[in-house]
Amino acid sequence: MSGATASTFQVHVRAPGKINVFFEVGAVESDGYHDVASAYQALSLYEDVWAEHSDGFSIEVAGSVDVAGVPLDESNLAVRAARLLASTTGYSGGVHLTIHKAVPVAGGMGGGSADAAGALVACDALWGTGLAMSELHELAAELGADVPFSLLGGTAIGTGRGDELSPALARGRFEWVLVSNSRGLSTPAVYQALDEYRAQRVLDISPAPRAPMVPPGVMQALRAGDPDMLALHVSNDLQVAALALRPDLAEILELGERSGALAGFVSGSGPTLAFLARDEASALDLQVTLSAAGCDALRAHGPVPGARVSTDPTPRR
Template sequence: MSRAYVADRVHVRAPGKLNLFFEVGDVQDDGYHEVASAYQAVSLYEDVWAEPAADYSVSVSGTVDVSGVPEDDRNLALRAARLVAQKAGHTGGVHLEIVKHVPVAGGMGGGSADAAAALVACDALWGADLGAAQLQQLAARLGADVPFSLMGGTAIGTGRGDQLSPALAKGRFDWVIVPSGAGLSTPEVYAHLDALRTRPDILSSVRTPAVDPGVLHALRAGDPIALAESVRNDLQAAALSLRPELREALELGEEAGALAGLVSGSGPTLAFLAADPESALELQVVLSAAGYEALHVHGPVHGARVL
């Protein structure tokens, strides 16, 4: 049964994320990997507007290259809208307008943020009032990063990354991110990691991934210097092997004062941890002068919410 609309148009904003720590286990029989991740939502956002329509459609624009973002049923946000409709018993459609600021295929969960925003937007548009628990269940059906995009803040993810536990993070952490002109396929990065792990001199796998306790202690203390000593990404070796030119930017950032530099998620976006906002600004200037696009962001920030 179709529900009455409670709004003519709903605007939801959802954040991109960084993986401050990412440990990847062996490939499982189903082709997936068990992981342990420390996520932090950062102040680079996706904006999604939902409005009533007879059918399901999506339009995509933004400040980043969106040419690779599908505008059909392959779009994760559109799939999210259909899940809400099915759960709520809504028989109409929706038009989603997505304005992207998170790099596409950049390892920052932009598509997952779109999906999380669409879940919240359609729930509000249709007055479904599904509640946080049901929205999280729908999010888990859409992908490992979607539940965190709903939650925001800082969290530990296990399993496929979608089994979330909030993590206490005191204060603010400043980052400078360097997007790349071309994205990387997450499945390709994982497959390359598996290939690298057949060479024990390159990487060794772990059976039960776990987040380094040093990461949790640093977050609780609000200490970026301590956090820099523990950040790690098991996908980084694979991403750098596929895109070796990223090493030059990583080295430049670290030489220019970053406390730590790492590939974000499956890459190719790079993330540099700074001691404070002033240090982040100085690092941003150095990287920009070298010809890189550099953005200053901070975390943790809220998850998907109606504006």
């Protein structure tokens, strides 16, 4: 890792949030989990993580989004990431983490995973543990399915539990408008609702008897950098379950699509909604329209790089 040594007082890392422009969920397995196929894209909504030397492990969190539900104890994923790195490398000290969040909390955009990825990169640089990126990815996979992608960034295809990643070529820049919601959705609850929905309609919508896959149309649209083509292929199997738990979100989806979005969908397990715009001007118009309707609308673009040490020297307190 470049950007710091063990003697550096403070390390700053920026890690992006993400959306799943395509998400297919396989049948529930015997262990209660599902195989998935996802097309991830990292977006320009960032988590900023600062790490500084400490005898123990501690964290403070602020942000431009509501952070009231973010844990400040050992259950925080960033703290778990730092402890995992320390135990793996034999590092005997600790770290104080300061996180500024701009990714909606519990919104299906991987903010917690970005914090964990940021903590891995920041602590590796701060402590001088010098792990290869492949080793950091192994640790990331232990922390959660979305953490490896937060390290990788860009655009990638995820299979298995979502953590088996293959980088995907995406030309150009895709413009997005995100609508966050203060009422989070539990990811396990959304998966359970999907399983129940499929069981009730087993003859119509049970998952196909094959491994989930990202279809060629998604890949072609990403390679071409064509938002109109991508709009024809965006899909999220979890959306039907998320909308069943939160039917109010359907009205916002309809408003966005009536107001010029090429496509609108639930991001991951929700409740954040993602709208694909044709260009930057269209995204701005859509953001204004949704904001005027009382929505908390944010603009972002992708793809952007994964968690990286920042050259910004500004310390956080």
